[in-house]
Amino acid sequence: MGAFLADGLFFQPIFLVAPSLAPAAAIVYSVVLHTLWGQTLGKMLFGIEVVQMDESKLQSNHALMRDLPAIAFQLYSLAIDRIDGDPTSNLQVATSIAFLVWIVVQLVTITLNKRGRAIHDFLAGTVVRRVWNPLRP
Numbered sequence: 001m002g003a004f005l006a007d008g009l010f011f012q013p014i015f016l017v018a019p020s021l022a023p024a025a026a027i028v029y030s031v032v033l034h035t036l037w038g039q040t041l042g043k044m045l046f047g048i049e050v051v052q053m054d055e056s057k058l059q060s061n062h063a064l065m066r067d068l069p070a071i072a073f074q075l076y077s078l079a080i081d082r083i084d085g086d087p088t089s090n091l092q093v094a095t096s097i098a099f100l101v102w103i104v105v106q107l108v109t110i111t112l113n114k115r116g117r118a119i120h121d122f123l124a125g126t127v128v129r130r131v132w133n134p135l136r137p
Helices: 002-010 012-017 022-037 041-046 060-066 068-083 090-111 119-124
Strands: 048-052 126-130
Touching: 002 012, 002 022, 002 041, 012 022, 022 060, 022 068, 041 048, 048 060, 060 068, 060 119, 068 090, 068 119, 090 119, 119 126
Parallel strands: none
Antiparallel strands: 048 126
16 A cells, blocks of 8 residues: 555656646556566555566566556546536546545455455456565665
8 A cells, every 4th residue: 555655646746737647647657667577666665566476577468457447447537527527526526435445445355365465466367575675674
């Protein structure tokens, strides 16, 4: 969760300067960095990486599959924004609540399995592993 929040902080300037580009940029950032290094900047900061279930390097199709739920939420949010630009509308609020529920379900899933896999890890056949402990240099 810390890596997710750290990545969100890295994207704050993009959200402020070009909010319409930020969702697509975040997806590209995630898929490309996971494919190249198995990590985003947030994961690097927290000493974790994503690998395939057999512990081999993450392939681009797995990285993309891992981000499919996020892509679906982004596309849905963009469509809703086009239909109804009012951020306080019932549809926008329901979308935000659905996203928060998704995050809670992800956290529960991570907690309830031995390898700490989230739903998107099950979908993509991936697992997150610790590569170093940020509290122990």
